[in-house]
Amino acid sequence: MRVVAGEFGGRRLVMPKDARVRPTSDRVREAWMNILGAALPGARVVDLFAGSGALGLEALSRGALTADFVEIGSASLKALSANIEALGVDARCRVHKGDAMRFTEALDSNAYDLAFADPPYNHEAAARLIGLFRQTPFARILSVEHRATLALPGDDSRRYGDTALTFCYAP
DSSP: OBOOSSTTTTOBOOOOSOTTOOOOOHHHHHHHHHHTGGGOTTOEEEEETOTTOHHHHHHHHTTOSEEEEEEOOHHHHHHHHHHHHHHTOGGGEEEEESOHHHHHHTOOTTSEEEEEEOOOTTSSHHHHHHHHHHHSOOEEEEEEEEETTOOOOOSEEEEETTEEEEEEEOO
8 A cells, every 4th residue: 555645755665464454545535535635635634443543644645634533453453553653744644542433522612624434334333423513523623434235324424335424514
C-alpha cells in the first residue's frame, strides 16, 4: 500500500501483520480523498479504526493540519507508529490506543473537521457510529467505509465494487 497523492504521494506504508485487517484499496482511498478534497487543507482529522493510518496519513499528505488516530490492535499500532515516523509527521499526529467507539462517545460537538472510519465489516460499528454522530456531530463531516450491501442512513453514499462510502454532514 502507498500514499496515493499529495506531499507524500507514492511513499509506501507498512501494513499490520494481522489477517483481520482489511486495508482500504488505493482506488477507494483516492476517490474518498477526492470527494473531500476542498475540506482537507487545514483540517483537523480523526482516523477511527486506524489500522495502518492510511486514511489519516493520506489526509495529511493532501493538506490536513493534524491527524489523530484511534486504534486498539497491537499489530496495527506498531505499523501506524512506523508509518508516522517514516513520513516524519510525528508533530502533526496523536495516536490514541483504545476502542474507537468509546473514544467517539466521549467527543464533543465539532471536535474535528473530518472523521474517517473504516470499522470491521463484520461489526455493527458503522451504523452505531452514524447514530452517535446524529446525536453529537463530533466533526463537520463523518465518512464511513463499509460493505456495499449494508445500507446506512447517511446523507450521501458512493459504491466502489463491494465497498461503499457513506458521508454524514453536521447540521
